[in-house]
Amino acid sequence: MAVSKETYPPGIVVSAAIDLGTTFSGYAFAFRDEPYRVYASTWHSKTTAYLVANKAPTTVLLRPDKQFYAFGLDAEEKYSELTDEEAHQGWYYFQNFKMELYRHEKLSREAKLKDIEGKEMSAMTIFTLVIKYLRDKLIEQVRRSKTGIEEHEIFWVLTVPAIWSDAAKQFMREAATKAGINNTQLKLVLEPEAASLFGQANYTQRDVQAGGIAELKHFRAGQKYIIADLGGGTADIATHEVLPDGTLREIYRATGDELGGNRVNLAFLRFLDNLVSKEVMDYFRHSARGHYLEFMRELK
Ligand SMILES: Nc1ncnc2c1ncn2[C@@H]1O[C@H](COP(=O)(O)OP(=O)(O)OP(=O)(O)O)[C@@H](O)[C@H]1O
Numbered sequence: 425m426a427v428s429k430e431t432y433p434p435g436i437v438v439s440a441a442i443d444l445g446t447t448f449s450g451y452a453f454a455f456r457d458e459p460y461r462v463y464a465s466t467w468h469s470k471t472t473a474y475l476v477a478n479k480a481p482t483t484v485l486l487r488p489d490k491q492f493y494a495f496g497l498d499a500e501e502k503y504s505e506l507t508d509e510e511a512h513q514g515w516y517y518f519q520n521f522k523m524e525l526y527r528h529e530k531l532s533r534e535a536k537l538k539d540i541e542g543k544e545m546s547a548m549t550i551f552t553l554v555i556k557y558l559r560d561k562l563i564e565q566v567r568r569s570k571t572g573i574e575e576h577e578i579f580w581v582l583t584v585p586a587i588w589s590d591a592a593k594q595f596m597r598e599a600a601t602k603a604g605i606n607n608t609q610l611k612l613v614l615e616p617e618a619a620s621l622f623g624q625a626n627y628t629q630r631d632v633q634a635g636g637i638a639e640l641k642h643f644r645a646g647q648k649y650i651i652a653d654l655g656g657g658t659a660d661i662a663t664h665e666v667l668p669d670g671t672l673r674e675i676y677r678a679t680g681d682e683l684g685g686n687r688v689n690l691a692f693l694r695f696l697d698n699l700v701s702k703e704v705m706d707y708f709r710h711s712a713r714g715h716y717l718e719f720m721r722e723l724k
């Protein structure tokens with residue numbers, strides 16, 4: 425199999441992965457002695473008791489003095505509270521920024537991102553904050569599962585869309601390094617390839633036996649398949665074949681496009697602009713920001 429004890433580099437005890445998504449982000453990890461037992465992040469809402477998920481919204485909130493305040497549901501709930509109290513001015517609220525790395529033709533360390541009010545901050549700072557937050561949470565959870573784990577015993581994987589340029593990948597690597605991840609203990613993996621390995625490690629092939637009984641099995645040697653990771657920002661596609669030793673051969677290079685679920689959300693917003701007029705929608709966006717964000721959350 426592609427993932428096993430033997431594939432861990434010497435001295436590494438934990439394999440840790442961060443998935444920074446356009447809409448949602450999360451992390452997962454496994455220990456060398458039990459490589460198939462995957463522990464994933466879980467996020468709880470502070471205001472809605474039943475709201476629990478493995479991925480959190482990729483939302484960052486900074487104080488007016490640009491200090492990190494919260495990430496994910498916590499960021500959304502706090503900002504919503506601030507808008508209710510009309511106290512949100514000056515705070516920095518970032519959402520939907522991952523695809524900016526794809527859009528920036530001349531991506532540089534000086535690239536800027538605009539928050540919800542149009543205030544600018546360095547893209548490197550925002551990406552670094554998100555990776556650092558997820559990294560710290562992951563390490564905390566690793567240490568809760570097993571005490572005494574040192575940072576040099578963790579190998580990190582950061583997923584990136586298949587369609588990203590080398591510059592965008594390099595940008596992510598730099599942000600991860602700034603977030604405290606040792607460059608020599610980090611591998612960038614294409615999102616559809618990670619999804620494919622997950623499929624390979626799990627029972628994904630449905631075999632119908634005589635009598636109509638279905639059984640789930642690993643893919644057999646020679647099985648070819650196309651895997652599509654349909655995210656918020658991108659649709660990422662990989663085409664693989666399972667080799668006799670269980671490893672994977674790439675039949676065609678990983679590919680994809682900027683065709684994520686956000687495109688549907690944008691089309692829906694355009695539809696509403698036409699239905700009730702752009703002026704009304706702009707008024708809704710600016711004058712009832714909390715309600716507008718809640719509405720957008722429902723749409724996600
Ligand atoms: N039932 C559904 N039908 C259509 N779209 C959906 C459905 N459920 C979720 N989505 C869309 O899926 C997207 C979120 O998926 P996912 O968490 O895989 O994205 P992501 O990892 O944040 O993005 P990316 O990998 O592109 O950076 C959102 O845009 C959401 O609107």
Ligand SMILES: [Mg+2]
Pocket residue numbers: 443444445446615653655656
């Ligand atoms: Mg994704």
